[in-house]
Amino acid sequence: MFIAIRDLRFARGRFALLGGVIALMTLMVVLLSGLTAGLGAASVSAVEALPVDAVALQEPAEGQGPSFATSALSSETAAGFDGASGVESAHPIGVATTRIGGQAGAAAVALIGTDAALYPPIERGRTPGDGEVAVTADLAAEERLAVGDGVSIAGVQLEVAGITEETSFNHLPVVYTDLGTWRDATGIEEVTAVGLTGGDIAAVAGTVVVSRTEAFDAVGGYASEQGSLNLMRGLLLGISALIVGAFFTVWTMQRTPDLAVVRAMGASSGYLLRDALAQAGIVLVLGAAVGGAAAAGLGALAASSMPFVLNAATFLAPIGAMVAVGAVGAAVSVRRITAVDPVTALGAAR
Amino acid sequence: MTLELQQIRHTYPDGDRTLVALDSVDFRAAAGEFVTLTGPSGSGKSTLLAVAGGLASPESGRVLIDGTDLTELTARQRDALRAQRIGFVFQQSNLLGSLNAVDQLRLAAHVAGLPLRRAGARARDLLDRVGLSAKAERRPHQLSGGERQRVGIARALMGEPALLLVDEPTSALDHERGAAVVRLLRDLTHEAGLATVMVTHDLQYLDLADRSVRMADGRLFSEPSARTGR
Known part of the structure; x- marks a missing residue:
């Protein structure tokens, strides 16, 4: 040098x-x-936070990829994964975009209805039960929500039971609840996806199974x-x-x-x-x-x-x-x- | 004998024909001998320097430096021999613009693989010998043409060479400064026992040489006795 x-x-x-x-x-x-x-x-941190190995979505039309936005699985189809080859556990997941009304006004959110096993860690409060929700920390701060507050989703009155760590879905903060409450709030019977644990999981009729990271591409606009x-x-x-x-x-x-x-x-x-x-x-x-x-x-x-x-x-x-x-x-x-x-x-x- | 060229032939492609730059050239320069090489442009003077210094490989013939035949060495071995046994002084000195005078010399030592710490002291000694100890920290643009040429001479001596090849060192200097540079080269040759070959167009410096040789069309035209080369 x-x-x-x-x-x-x-x-x-x-x-x-x-x-x-x-x-x-x-x-x-x-x-x-x-x-x-x-x-x-x-866009996808809510999917990334799911403690699952794979995600089942509705089989897409030819030439298209699977999508959370268009996927709809009947209860029978979702139940088809229970006890299926390679499946250790199956958790139906409902995903819908809606608005939440609270003390500070209303905000667009992604409402995810699923088993408590798939919720991200609860930072404050407790795991929500029937008629209750858990909101993410950033949404709670933005909308000034606290544990015990009442909120309204599509006219349905619910109570904030817990505050979870921050996750997002399609650039929206997430509200977690159980599947029954999700159906009540959205009026949708079909679920969006099924979260699966296990290995070498075969898809059931009318579905496609992708890994959790591959499921990122099924979130609108992510890819x-x-x-x-x-x-x-x-x-x-x-x-x-x-x-x-x-x-x-x-x-x-x-x-x-x-x-x-x-x-x-x-x-x-x-x-x-x-x-x-x-x-x-x-x-x-x-x-x-x-x-x-x-x-x-x-x-x-x-x-x-x-x-x-x-x-x-x-x-x-x-x-x-x-x-x-x-x-x-x-x-x-x-x-x-x-x-x-x-x-x-x-x-x-x- | 320090430098000996035996039956050297070297050619260049020149369009559709081949130009003979050196044609069966025999040449010798002994230790302590200051030889000038004159001749018209294109006569082969610089080619002879290039071949003698291992910068170009001849088509045929032998180039012996202290008995080592350059034509039998690999490129890497020729590089090493140049760094350690051959000093070059170029036209207009060709100093590197980013280096001060003492670093010009230390670079030569670095290239030769000598320890830089010791090289600093030797570089300053050599700059003192060429009368530039007060300007050791100056870069080329802060020196006159004659001073740059003297730095170039000191640089050529850093590796303690046996052979000094000098390419028209006075071409950018007036007569007084040019004569001073040539006298310095002659004195250093005699003091250090070098074999020095200097290419020059300027016949007025031939009196300062021990021996002069003329070239024409790739041949050594004559090799007369000392100081009778004109």
């Missing part, structure tokens, strides 16, 4: 510019990663939302590789006469390659670290007002990816060092 360090000091303006670009790209990728995870959680956000992340990483590659292509071309002199002095191509890659690595790591730190700060601020998740997967992974793709871009660019001919250091060839 003899030349690398001294070049960084000498051309600090140019390298600061590249580092700044890398920092900004890292900032965008980390923020986008946090937003992608946040939106994903807002397209995540797909477009991930595409943007991928494009940002690709653009970053191109920017780094373009910079080091120009930089290597500019210093080719110097490199020829050092080659003539006896340096091997490997010596120059190691030096150049170390230089790129320093700029990449510093730029990504600065961008990551800024993203962590902004993300922490944003998390209070928008769906944003900051964890190792949304923070360290994108920073690592940024450094990795930048290193690839730099490596492709600086490999032209191996073609530098030391003869060109002599006058007649210059």
Whole structure:
């Protein structure tokens, strides 16, 4: 790194510019990663929190995927999973979008009716019984609901028995209740899905069985939302590789006469390659670290007002990816060092 | 004998034909000998330097440096030999813009695999020898043309070479500064017992050489006695 360090000091303006670009790209990728995870959680965290191995939904029409929005299973179909091959337990689940009326007004919610075994942990109060609900902590805070308060869902008066940890379904806070109360409040007899534990579970007639994580795609808009956000992340990483590659292509071309002199002095191509890659690595790591730190700060601020998740997967992974793709871009660019001919250091060839 | 070229032939493709840059060239430079190489452009002077320094491999013939035949070495071995036994002085010095004078020399030591701590002291000694100890921390753009060339000479000596190959070191200097650089090269050659080969277009420096050789069309035109090369 003899030349690398001294070049960084000498051309600090140019390298600061590249580092700044890398920092900004890292900032965008980390923020986008946090937003992608946040939106994903807002969409499917209620499904993710289900303590089941698989979910049965109504078999979709040809060419379409299973969907919570269109799935309707009769009681007989749902009961078909009881004691079926590979099934340890089966829990019918009703899902409906509705409104809840409380002291602070009304709010759109996802009403999930199922067995208490599938509820997320109750943070305050108790597990709701007949005519009772458990609301998520964020909904309780937003609508100023407390254990013992009365609420109205589709004209049916219910009591808040418990406050659960935060979950969402299709970007709506969730209200949990038992299946009987769900049917009373929604007027729907069929259930939406069946939560299943066990392994190698075969679908019964008219259903399709998917894993819990595969069931995320059955939540409206989840797949397209995540797909477009991930595409943007991928494009940002690709653009970053191109920017780094373009910079080091120009930089290597500019210093080719110097490199020829050092080659003539006896340096091997490997010596120059190691030096150049170390230089790129320093700029990449510093730029990504600065961008990551800024993203962590902004993300922490944003998390209070928008769906944003900051964890190792949304923070360290994108920073690592940024450094990795930048290193690839730099490596492709600086490999032209191996073609530098030391003869060109002599006058007649210059 | 430090440098010996035996029956060297080297060609370049030139469109549809082949250009003979060196044609059955025999050449010798002994330790402590300062040899100038003159000739018109395209006569093969720089090619001879490139072949002698292991920068280019000849089509045929042998290049011996202290008895080691460069043509039998791998590219990596030639790199190592250049770093340790051969010093190059280029036109207009060819210093790296990002390095100050002392680091130009330390780089040569780093390339040669010498310890950098010891290299610092030797670099300052060499800069002192070429009269630049007060400007050791200056970068190339803060030095005059003659000073840059003297840094280039000191850099070429860092690896303690046996052979010094010098490519038109005075081309960007006025006569007074050019003569000072050539005298410095001659004195260093004699002091350190180097074999020095200097390519030059400027015939007025031939009086300073121990021996002068002229080239034309890839051949050594003559190898007259010392100081009679014109």
